[in-house]
Amino acid sequence: MLIFFVSQFLLGFVLASSDNNEVIFAQLDGKVQMECEGEGELFWRTKSNQSATEYMDLPAEGNEIDDNTLILTKLSEDQLGVYSCFDAEDNIVKSFTIEVRYKIKKMPASVFVNKGSATLPGEIVCTTVRDTKRSSSVGKQVPVEEKPDSKGHHDVIFRWYSRPEGSEPDSELTQICGSNGGEFNCNNDSEPPQLSEIKETEVAPAPAPFLERVSVVTTKENTGYTSELKIDNAQMEDRAVYVCRAIARESENDLDMDCEESPNCEEVYTLLRIKDPLAAIWPFLGIVAEVVILCLVIFFCERRRKQEEDKEEIDEDGYAGNNISSNNSLRQRK
Template identity: 30%
Template sequence: MRAFSEYFLIAAASLIGCAKGTKITSDSELGPQNFVLPTANIILKCTGGSGLIWKYEDGSLPEGAKIQAPSTQDQSSVLELILSPIRHNGGAYSCIDNAKNKDTINLNVVSAKSLYADPVVGNGTVDTTLRCHQRFSPLFPLIWTFPNGSEIIPGNYSKGDNRVSVNAPEKGSALHLRVASRRDIELGNYECRLNTSGSTLPAEIIAQLNEIKTSVNYEAKPDVKFEGSQQKSKSATKGEPFVLKCIVEGHNDTVKFVKMNEETKENTTLLEGPVSSLQLCEGSNDEYCIPGSTYKVSQQEVRANDTGKLHSVTISMHITETKDEDRGEYICIAKNSAGEHRASTTLRVKDKLAALWPFLGIVGEVVLLCLIIFCYEKRRNKAADDEDENEPMKAEVHETRETNVQRRGK
């Protein structure tokens, strides 16, 4: 009976511990708002129900973290987490028990790694969001710096600038930057740093935070398309000139124009080289050539912006006299450090009389139909004439028969 009572008291105490939830405390000296240096030795103590576990940023603990063997204190479980030193592992540390009770403490480590970003590769045709993530709580506003050195301070930027917008914070990201497509904005490194104005932290901590910054490398793949509404196929007339145009918009691109033979499936490179090597074709003021190529690049336009690297180039393949062997698939390829993009179209070669054949077919059908009608009418008229000629003969035969019958009767 006594043993049962002891077990009951232990179970009740455990339930009371769970009902109280989990609580994180620390015997270490934490700075204002839990700001610490990477060299600090931190010991976190979690008190709560049974089955306590530690998590870092909702995942596994950082390398070097140690967990002290669990103990019991005032009928509650205790689990210590030792971060000695904490290094650059700032962020949210959570303690959870079997009843899903949870407590979280955020350690703000004054470290360059507490502000980080992911490189962004866009396709250049849609808006792109640049994000700087931080392991501080509460989150700091961010100051963004363009590749040309101009700054955007959220709440103080030009509302009339359609190239950028500052969106609401997401988890781990304070006021991320949304930039327009590369047609209107420069590519390169966008720097972000903490905006500590108005902070109540000690001056020495603010001075160190102001040194923390990182950058987002914004790159975009080139955009390639063939001119005209019909992208998949083009038609050329045999014996006549034809121009096939491929439009490339990008940044430091290398362009390549390839023809694939329909029968042999072999590729023939017609033009290849970096856009930067384009030169005015001999005797022309508006057409550009890549040295060593027999095909021309025309309508080149370098867009004026802060980087001077964006361009729009139309590669024009001029065929003086279209032949049957010109038919096949043509592939336009543009490539830069961010990736590759290609477009293809099939060139079909038609005979000059190709459009006339359907008309001649219709004319032939009409002539044949008229001929059939004429023959039919002619035969029908002839049959009617023969029938009219036979009528008198039939009457004479009838009279002769009647006369013979009368004679026999007499």
């Protein structure tokens, strides 16, 4: 019984701590403002990340405190981390996690796959990267070098959707997989569902349902997260626009999130085009058929023309023979 109450107390403490933490996505060299509401005088401390146990005092430069508001005047790589305000009894009133805004690499406008084939590795891939552009002294945008241990790679989940080709970007999406839909979890790195064994018959079996032919593999690397959508035995009905959303972990329960307005969501998409391997043969066969028909028409026309010419020659020869016999008969009468 005692263990039960202790576990419930610790669980409530963890939940309260997570609810009291606000994630702020910011841009390097930008201004960050954190407001803490509490009674009496509050003071601020910082640590490198949530897992760190010890707080440190704020650096002497690079920040301003106005009442209970902490302002980072020009965010740098070293300032990324957790900032907490404490009351007079050294209790945490509120915490803020400052991270660099994450983005998703754009996918190609369209991807081609032959009917009955599988998508190639690396074709439909959703990859998060840090938005590490910062302003230089001359006002140009230069990327910050990525380091294997750099901070700010926010924990995200991926959800994959589809919508009909030609539909508007804000049209209704059909969720393929994810923590709240689909036949399996998009973030599950286990093997995709195996297709049931099909006995060989004289009649070709119908293709398996789409959700049995699709799989998603999500990996985490030093440079970010990657989620790849794979489709086996592609069919014509699989042609559609496929949408990938990278959602911040703390917002995974928000199913109606608008990626255009929310900083906790990024979205990219690509059009999957299905090609018939025999599609190129039909135009060729059509051209061959046209040539054959044209040759037959020319052949029969030439043959008919030659027959008419031969008939005319025969008629002329017969007319000339009649004239000679008539002249001979006239001479004999005289």
